[in-house]
Amino acid sequence: MGILKTAVASFESKPEMLTKEDLGWVRVAEGSAYGDYKNNQNDYENAYPSVTKIINKFMMIRPYTVDKTGESVDSNVKNVLYHPNRLNSSVEFREALALMYLVHAKTHILVWRKEGNAVFPGGDITPENIGGFTIMQNPTVVNVNGENRYTLTTPKGTSNYTDKEVITLRGLNPYAINTGGYSPTLAAHKWTTIDDYIAQYQQGFFKNGAVPTGEFVITAKTTEDFNDMVDKLQERHRGAGKNGNVTYTHRPVDPNTKKPMDAQIEWIPFATPNRELSLDALFQQANKKIDSVYGVPASIRGVGENNNYATARTDQQNFMENVVDPITLKIWTAFTHELNRITGGLGVSIDYHIVIPALADEEKVKEETGKIRDDRFIQLVDKGYTIESIDEYFETGDLKVLSTTAKPVKKDDEDEGNIDDGQEVNKSPDPDKGGEKPVERTPNSEAVFDMHCSGCDRFLGVTSQADFSGKLKCPVSKCGLLEAPIVKV
Numbered sequence: 283m284g285i286l287k288t289a290v291a292s293f294e295s296k297p298e299m300l301t302k303e304d305l306g307w308v309r310v311a312e313g314s315a316y317g318d319y320k321n322n323q324n325d326y327e328n329a330y331p332s333v334t335k336i337i338n339k340f341m342m343i344r345p346y347t348v349d350k351t352g353e354s355v356d357s358n359v360k361n362v363l364y365h366p367n368r369l370n371s372s373v374e375f376r377e378a379l380a381l382m383y384l385v386h387a388k389t390h391i392l393v394w395r396k397e398g399n400a401v402f403p404g405g406d407i408t409p410e411n412i413g414g415f416t417i418m419q420n421p422t423v424v425n426v427n428g429e430n431r432y433t434l435t436t437p438k439g440t441s442n443y444t445d446k447e448v449i450t451l452r453g454l455n456p457y458a459i460n461t462g463g464y465s466p467t468l469a470a471h472k473w474t475t476i477d478d479y480i481a482q483y484q485q486g487f488f489k490n491g492a493v494p495t496g497e498f499v500i501t502a503k504t505t506e507d508f509n510d511m512v513d514k515l516q517e518r519h520r521g522a523g524k525n526g527n528v529t530y531t532h533r534p535v536d537p538n539t540k541k542p543m544d545a546q547i548e549w550i551p552f553a554t555p556n557r558e559l560s561l562d563a564l565f566q567q568a569n570k571k572i573d574s575v576y577g578v579p580a581s582i583r584g585v586g587e588n589n590n591y592a593t594a595r596t597d598q599q600n601f602m603e604n605v606v607d608p609i610t611l612k613i614w615t616a617f618t619h620e621l622n623r624i625t626g627g628l629g630v631s632i633d634y635h636i637v638i639p640a641l642a643d644e645e646k647v648k649e650e651t652g653k654i655r656d657d658r659f660i661q662l663v664d665k666g667y668t669i670e671s672i673d674e675y676f677e678t679g680d681l682k683v684l685s686t687t688a689k690p691v692k693k694d695d696e697d698e699g700n701i702d703d704g705q706e707v708n709k710s711p712d713p714d715k716g717g718e719k720p721v722e723r724t725p726n727s728e729a730v731f732d733m734h735c736s737g738c739d740r741f742l743g744v745t746s747q748a749d750f751s752g753k754l755k756c757p758v759s760k761c762g763l764l765e766a767p768i769v770k771v
Contacts, residue, residue: 326385328474329467331583332576333384339606340380341373345614347630349760350701357630359412359621366415367394378417379613383451384576387463390418390432391449393624404447409628410757412621418448425461449620451613470575476568501546511547577605598639607636622702627741629758631701732770737763745769 326333347357364372382389395405396413403416422433430450432443455462467474498515502508534543573580579597618632655676662672662684671685733742735756742754748769755764 326467329470329572329576332573332578333381333467335578335582335601336384336576336605336609337377337380339602340610340613341376343376343606343610343634343636344372345376345632345634347628348633348701349630354633355630355760357628358410359628359630359632362412362414363632375415379451380609382417383453383465383609383613385465385467387452387455387465387468389451390421390423391451392416392418392432392443393447393449393621403441404443407447407624409621409625409630412625415449446624449617449624451616451620466575470572472571474568474572498547501544515547577601595639602636602638607638610634610636619707622707627702627707629701629740733767734770735761735763736765736768737761739768742767 345360345363346354347360349355363375366372366375370378379389379391392403392415393407393412394401394403394414394416395407395411397411401413418432418434422435424431424433430445430448432448434441434443452463453465455464498512500508500511502511534546536543573583579601581594581597582601614632614634618628621628621632659672659676662675663669666686667675667684668686668688670688671683674683675681731745731748731750733745733750733754734740735742735754735758737756738758738761740756740758740761742756750769751766753765754767756762
């Protein structure tokens with residue numbers, strides 16, 4: 283590991299910093315992707331087989347945007363996700379998101395804005411002017427009066443940004459739930475370190491010509507003879523290029539008995555031979571612990587020796603359902619939430635479609651269950667029950683809901699999913715201000731009311747008039763209503 287550490291140190295001494303024009307992030311191979319957690323560089327190496335398998339699946343899942351009804355719609359943010367910056371393609375950007383999320387406790391993403399045909403980092407971000415996303419490398423983060431300030435230093439100068447310009451993705455830290463972060467690579471650190479120690483021991487063992495640590499006992503008549511023998515042994519064995527050299531040792535003969543006497547040089551090992559260390563058991567235990575952190579089955583990593591089709595298929599289903607899907611949900615939900623916070627409401631939500639491999643037995647059971655359900659549905663329709671009441675019966679299991687009379691369909695006006703079309707995120711509770719007492723209004727203080735579109739309820743601003751009569755145009759493209767807004771307290 284000495285060569286690796288030397289290479290890493292050389293990169294850290296002269297970090298390659300990005301300019302704003304680069305519109306990208308430093309690739310892992312260039313050495314500076316893990317400056318925040320220098321001890322994670324070897325951790326990533328040890329966890330690479332698991333991390334890359336999760337990343338490969340994540341980057342293949344194509345995100346899209348949906349409206350309040352869950353229907354897929356085109357939007358500016360969707361277009362930017364497929365053209366995030368000059369360096370990264372959409373696939374490489376998704377690869378970077380998953381990689382940074384799995385390795386770092388926090389991942390910071392700078393949001394760019396469009397002004398005409400040009401793009402600029404940060405600034406006043408709206409749903410319509412989002413122009414790009416870049417992953418921030420090694421920013422200095424300082425909290426000032428409850429707001430994070432992000433500082434990037436480049437050869438061209440220093441740039442400062444705030445929470446209104448930066449998206450942060452993080453794993454939850456139970457010891458700092460509101461401000462901290464965590465990652466699988468941090469969780470696996472102890473066992474990846476043990477894996478490193480095993481590799482270092484084996485490296486040193488084989489570099490030493492497969493000779494365990496020990497001592498030479500030298501028999502000599504005088505100190506000069508002893509020193510001469512030591513010099514010869516060091517000349518033949520010291521140094522990486524002299525491993526395994528031959529040493530010739532004189533064994534004297536007793537002149538009286540003519541029998542061999544003790545040799546002048548005797549080797550006494552005082553370390554356990556490699557074959558007796560049981561490193562294989564320790565190595566396998568370390569690998570099991572690392573694998574359990576990431577949840578990637580052995581067959582997915584390509585080391586399943588005794589897998590058949592059924593077990594391999596089960597591994598694929600468990601991997602996609604219990605590892606890839608939750609991570610994908612976490613990243614895109616957090617991405618949507620952060621953009622809602624920055625813009626005051628995107629009006630759309632980032633969604634995705636994932637294919638979970640099905641097992642043959644499960645498919646058979648589903649088909650049989652579906653046939654039974656279809657037969658029951660036909661029987662209930664033949665008896666005169668309405669389709670709506672039959673659907674409700676199948677959903678609730680309550681026979682009382684079955685009816686032969688059609689019920690009027692009620693329009694669902696509830697806000698669904700992660701859609702924020704009116705400052706909902708910004709008006710939600712702030713955990714960092716949980717101990718602050720709210721300011722009480724006095725009768726003489728000026729009242730402030732929220733204005734919302736009467737068509738789609740989007741937040742349009744604030745007013746001091748309880749009955750605002752002027753007309754405002756809704757910025758939502760699918761709404762575009764022009765009339766007096768609804769005033770809410």
